[in-house]
Amino acid sequence: MPCAGYLISPPGADRRFWPLTVPRNHRYCELGWSARALSCLAEAEACRKKWDAGAARETERVFARAAAKDPRYRKMTTRELKTTGLWRWRLSTSAIQLAKSEEKHRERARVYLKFAEFRRLSTLQLR
16 A cells, blocks of 8 residues: 555544554555445435435324314324324334434444544554
8 A cells, every 4th residue: 555654544534533554564545444434424314314304294194184184183282193193104114214224324334433443543552
């Protein structure tokens, strides 16, 4: 690697994880771990936004049913309608899959950041 033996740090890097000393004769680049973590966090946020949008749609649907005098919803208060919409969404297959996907991406980001922190600490101990 051209950066072997140097301290490396991506622009605007978190100081808890960077700079990182690249050992001499190193054969792969450490910068990818930080980029992977950011990518996973972006995916997790996208899943969260989809989940929130689905919850809003289901809540609107419940309110529309109540306004149309659906016997299941017409006597509910606003708070009860919101709660019902949220519970209906939470129990849906789409909501469950989105929640699992969000958690999976957040866990991957944590793993990548932990690895970067481990590498940083191990290189500090080598000095």
